[in-house]
Amino acid sequence: MAGVAAAKDSRTFAVLRFTNKGLVTTRADPIVNPGVPSTHVHNVLGGSNFGFSSTGEDLIKSNCSTALVKGDYSNYWYPTLYFHDPKTGNFEYVDVYYTNVYYFFEATNDQIKAFPTGLQMLAGNSMQRTPPATGSDQLDPSKGPINQVQFTCPRSSYNPPSYPVGSDGTKAGMVDPNNQGAGVGFPDVTCDGMYSPLRLDIHFPSCYNPAAGLTNYKENMAYPTDAGNGKQDCPPGWIHTPHIFFEVYYDTQPYKGRWTENQGTQPFVFSTGDVTGYSGHADFMAGWDEDLLQHIIDTCDAGDAGMDQCPGLFYGLNSGDCTIEPLVDEQVTGTLTKLPGNNPLSGFSFGAAPQMGTGSGSSGTNNNAAASSTPQPSLLPPSPPPSAANVHTVTETVTVTAGSPAVTAAAASPSGTKNNAAASTVGGYTYAGCYQDNIGRVLSGDVLPNLGPMTNEKCVANCVSKGFSLAATEYGGQCYCGNELVGSAKLADSQCSVACEGNSKEICGGSWAISVYSKTGAVAMKAGKARRSEHAHRHRSQRN
Numbered sequence: 001m002a003g004v005a006a007a008k009d010s011r012t013f014a015v016l017r018f019t020n021k022g023l024v025t026t027r028a029d030p031i032v033n034p035g036v037p038s039t040h041v042h043n044v045l046g047g048s049n050f051g052f053s054s055t056g057e058d059l060i061k062s063n064c065s066t067a068l069v070k071g072d073y074s075n076y077w078y079p080t081l082y083f084h085d086p087k088t089g090n091f092e093y094v095d096v097y098y099t100n101v102y103y104f105f106e107a108t109n110d111q112i113k114a115f116p117t118g119l120q121m122l123a124g125n126s127m128q129r130t131p132p133a134t135g136s137d138q139l140d141p142s143k144g145p146i147n148q149v150q151f152t153c154p155r156s157s158y159n160p161p162s163y164p165v166g167s168d169g170t171k172a173g174m175v176d177p178n179n180q181g182a183g184v185g186f187p188d189v190t191c192d193g194m195y196s197p198l199r200l201d202i203h204f205p206s207c208y209n210p211a212a213g214l215t216n217y218k219e220n221m222a223y224p225t226d227a228g229n230g231k232q233d234c235p236p237g238w239i240h241t242p243h244i245f246f247e248v249y250y251d252t253q254p255y256k257g258r259w260t261e262n263q264g265t266q267p268f269v270f271s272t273g274d275v276t277g278y279s280g281h282a283d284f285m286a287g288w289d290e291d292l293l294q295h296i297i298d299t300c301d302a303g304d305a306g307m308d309q310c311p312g313l314f315y316g317l318n319s320g321d322c323t324i325e326p327l328v329d330e331q332v333t334g335t336l337t338k339l340p341g342n343n344p345l346s347g348f349s350f351g352a353a354p355q356m357g358t359g360s361g362s363s364g365t366n367n368n369a370a371a372s373s374t375p376q377p378s379l380l381p382p383s384p385p386p387s388a389a390n391v392h393t394v395t396e397t398v399t400v401t402a403g404s405p406a407v408t409a410a411a412a413s414p415s416g417t418k419n420n421a422a423a424s425t426v427g428g429y430t431y432a433g434c435y436q437d438n439i440g441r442v443l444s445g446d447v448l449p450n451l452g453p454m455t456n457e458k459c460v461a462n463c464v465s466k467g468f469s470l471a472a473t474e475y476g477g478q479c480y481c482g483n484e485l486v487g488s489a490k491l492a493d494s495q496c497s498v499a500c501e502g503n504s505k506e507i508c509g510g511s512w513a514i515s516v517y518s519k520t521g522a523v524a525m526k527a528g529k530a531r532r533s534e535h536a537h538r539h540r541s542q543r544n
Helices: 290-299 416-422 456-465
Strands: 012-016 024-026 042-046 075-079 081-084 091-093 096-105 120-124 149-152 174-176 179-184 199-203 225-228 231-233 243-250 268-270 281-285 429-436 470-474 478-482 503-507 513-518
Touching: 042 096, 075 243, 120 199, 243 281, 429 470, 456 470, 456 478, 456 513
Parallel strands: none
Antiparallel strands: 012 096, 024 042, 042 075, 075 281, 081 091, 081 268, 096 243, 120 281, 149 179, 149 199, 174 179, 199 243, 225 231, 429 513, 470 478, 470 513
């Protein structure tokens, strides 16, 4: 690696731009949901080897990248936005006007080093539906809770204002007290500034804890603190990396006139189902040529002119489009009758996100890992259907460019039937079939124990040890125990089709579908409404 830059007395920066709008729009998140589809859709930029299970080593072998600077095969992704038509109830994909990623090299007493290959970072919280303490951004953990997500809404006039006057964020978004053109949550007006539609702004942490490791995304990053003299430093023993900042321009202007503005409500919704905008988040996996990035850190202050204007770029620039096929075979653009993954609307009058808890959330919050390791909300499958008759299923297939490391969700078989038949007995228990689950949980004796990457053997052994006659796995990584199914219904075995996190040759249920094992191969059924579980989804927090 090139020589590391010394401490810096002033901030320098360069904006990374991209050759086309995106690599792919698909329901995948290899950081939080490796090996299986994510519960919500993301817009993805960067290296072509993006996949369900991609790593940094995979990324640097990509055939192409959307990054304008050749040598950056990192992936950058964030939630897709939809317009919820107030007249029809349909969801319309909102195009991305363009995306910028700023690379800030802060004034610091530390040395700033290139991202190590494979570093995984998250900013924001996909399960967040409540407002932060203020409408302004706040990135110094020594000064209070971090708020790293905002919206910028440039307008031709701020009369009327972009957010309801006096809003505290509980019923609508709220304005930045220092900037009438920005705030938290979606504004209730059209952002009609010249060439400036609604913009999602996300700041990432820039302190890496090597003791936590590259993939421990809940604990490996923190925001630097004020060290005096305008400098920001990382904790001792941590590595100061570039501070990256996403600007995502969603093209919301074409929807002007199709909804009533300045009424405290608005029609846009994230792919998570969030109507508030508080769940804005973004993910980053490092796939840089480290010597090149270190050269840029040490020598470049191109600013808004762009990183492509930095001197001495080793490999030149990329040109032309770089795209891959979606990793899940489903419609995610155009006009839809429901959000991909069947995610329900949540936030404000719609209530909390389903199953908010204390486990890991897709693109969860890393507000201040150095100061706090508080677990973040879980990422569960989308809300269940009202009955077994219309249970939602998705055929998960993968078609990507040559060399992609992506795998299908049901890696060992196109349906759950063959794999479940091969595992007809597990730990002395017999496979009893695929059954419908719901948000109240049809098995509630032991809910979501911390067992690490899931297998049917682990789940059965756990339930046996606790004296339960039924064990069930769901969505690749969840376990439930009980003695009877409450408010469930039998499904076709093909509805259980997600590979187990701990063994891709096994099937561990599906989306709101459980693979059930019992002592006798039969199950006791009870009509009625399953009780709402108060337990949190914690198993993913044990993975690393």
